[in-house]
Amino acid sequence: MKELIIIGAGASGLVTAIVSARRGKKVLILEKNNKIGKKLLATGNGKCNITNQRPTLEHFYSSNPHFIKEFFEGYNYQSIKQFFKSIGLELIEAKEGKVFPMSLQASSVVELLVAECEELGVQILCEIEVQKIKKIKNFYEIIHNKGIEKTKLLVIATGNLSAPQLGGVDDGINFAKMLGHTSIKSFPSLVQLTSSMKKLERMAGVKIESRVTLVTKSGKIIQRQGDVLFTTYGISGLAILDISRFVMIELLKKRSVKLTIDLIPKMSQEQLFALMRKSLVKKSSKPLTIWLQGFINKKLILPILEPLKLENETLNTLYSNREKLDSIVYKIKNFEFEVNGSRGYKGAEIATGGVDTKEINPKTMESKKHKGVYFTGEVLDVDGDRGGFNLHFAWICGLKVGKSI
Numbered sequence: 001m002k003e004l005i006i007i008g009a010g011a012s013g014l015v016t017a018i019v020s021a022r023r024g025k026k027v028l029i030l031e032k033n034n035k036i037g038k039k040l041l042a043t044g045n046g047k048c049n050i051t052n053q054r055p056t057l058e059h060f061y062s063s064n065p066h067f068i069k070e071f072f073e074g075y076n077y078q079s080i081k082q083f084f085k086s087i088g089l090e091l092i093e094a095k096e097g098k099v100f101p102m103s104l105q106a107s108s109v110v111e112l113l114v115a116e117c118e119e120l121g122v123q124i125l126c127e128i129e130v131q132k133i134k135k136i137k138n139f140y141e142i143i144h145n146k147g148i149e150k151t152k153l154l155v156i157a158t159g160n161l162s163a164p165q166l167g168g169v170d171d172g173i174n175f176a177k178m179l180g181h182t183s184i185k186s187f188p189s190l191v192q193l194t195s196s197m198k199k200l201e202r203m204a205g206v207k208i209e210s211r212v213t214l215v216t217k218s219g220k221i222i223q224r225q226g227d228v229l230f231t232t233y234g235i236s237g238l239a240i241l242d243i244s245r246f247v248m249i250e251l252l253k254k255r256s257v258k259l260t261i262d263l264i265p266k267m268s269q270e271q272l273f274a275l276m277r278k279s280l281v282k283k284s285s286k287p288l289t290i291w292l293q294g295f296i297n298k299k300l301i302l303p304i305l306e307p308l309k310l311e312n313e314t315l316n317t318l319y320s321n322r323e324k325l326d327s328i329v330y331k332i333k334n335f336e337f338e339v340n341g342s343r344g345y346k347g348a349e350i351a352t353g354g355v356d357t358k359e360i361n362p363k364t365m366e367s368k369k370h371k372g373v374y375f376t377g378e379v380l381d382v383d384g385d386r387g388g389f390n391l392h393f394a395w396i397c398g399l400k401v402g403k404s405i
């Protein structure tokens with residue numbers, strides 16, 4: 001009989017192990033991958049956006065918002081900063097409240113977590129894939145590809161479906177179901193979006209600071225600002241990842257989605273109109289396709305002019321016609337982009353949904369159905385915005401279980 005078994009050597013599993021081992025527990029981690037922390041190594045483009053200084057509740061989502069509120073009580077950015085300091089990892093603060101390891105390397109996060117585990121005598125076994133969990137009287141049997149373990153204390157820290165190429169699976173949700181838990185359906189989030197619009201390749205490769213707006217069927221307006229990258233499959237960039245959760249909800253309800261993109265968000269419609277109007281100083285036979293290059297990326301010009309049927313016009317047309325200039329400015333500020341899907345879990349930073357948090361104690365992360373069983377991180381029905389919020393949740397889960405187990 002093992003004292004404490006953790007399934008999954010990812011973000012939340014490693015922190016749980018360290019805090020529990022510091023409190024005297026003998027810990028065994030079972031990890032199916034051949035390497036520890038594969039997903040962690042890919043976070044923040046290899047720099048690991050480890051947390052956020054301002055983890056306010058509106059950055060987190062769950063079908064049970066009450067859980068999120070109770071979960072964060074007594075825990076904040078400082079809780080995480082102190083923990084990482086205790087393993088020798090200094091953090092630095094960047095813009096938008098984002099926090100990174102001082103080394104700017106995700107590998108340093110993994111290596112220091114693992115080194116601390118080793119020092120505390122935590123046993124980590126890789127290439128052990130748990131297949132089944134059975135409750136037998138007052139203990140649990142963990143059946144894996146190389147044998148069986150038994151324990152009275154079990155932590156399920158197995159993540160969810162995002163990034164299957166890095167080991168993302170929904171095994172933990174299946175284990176929860178084996179134990180009688182219910183789960184909330186998942187979909188990919190923080191993900192690139194696809195489109196079936198014609199001639200996408202014409203815009204492909206253009207990266208532009210934009211403001212993206214989604215108006216939902218119910219009339220809710222959601223806006224995100226940041227880079228937008230047009231691609232051959234559709235659209236990507238930080239503003240798109242940020243809005244993807246809300247787009248996916250619309251798509252899952254079988255609604256067509258049209259994003260409105262402000263291609264020059266730093267200027268109002270009036271300012272842009274005035275700027276363009278000033279350049280029309282004299283009559284000229286310069287094509288509009290050339291003139292517009294003074295304002296916007298060349299690859300976007302035909303997609304702007306063609307729907308207005310102005311692609312073959314010259315400046316002379318605009319000189320005497322305010323309405324036509326107006327329509328160009330409007331199009332730049334309200335560029336429509338149709339979306340029909342996402343790049344799926346393979347492109348997603350996070351999977352929404354997971355084990356229903358109504359069945360979990362938010363103070364301890366213990367199952368309300370089974371004494372001694374705990375859930376941490378992405379396996380639960382909680383997901384966060386981009387900006388360090390998902391790891392923030394995972395680390396705090398680990399701190400909570402470690403302290404209560």
Ligand SMILES: Cc1cc2nc3c(=O)[nH]c(=O)nc-3n(C[C@H](O)[C@H](O)[C@H](O)COP(=O)(O)OP(=O)(O)OC[C@H]3O[C@@H](n4cnc5c(N)ncnc54)[C@H](O)[C@@H]3O)c2cc1C
Nearest residue numbers: 008010011012032043044049130158159377378388390391
């Ligand atoms: C490309 C990418 C970039 C990201 N960047 C950021 C970022 O910068 N900031 C941020 O906050 N979040 C980021 N995230 C999200 C973040 O990585 C996750 O929220 C976090 O890793 C979840 O931690 P976890 O402990 O729940 O699961 P994970 O870290 O996914 O760990 C789960 C572990 O369990 C193992 N496992 C699963 N099933 C079994 C089984 N049956 N048997 C044994 N082992 C099993 C898995 O192999 C894995 O090692 C990013 C995600 C991706 C994909």
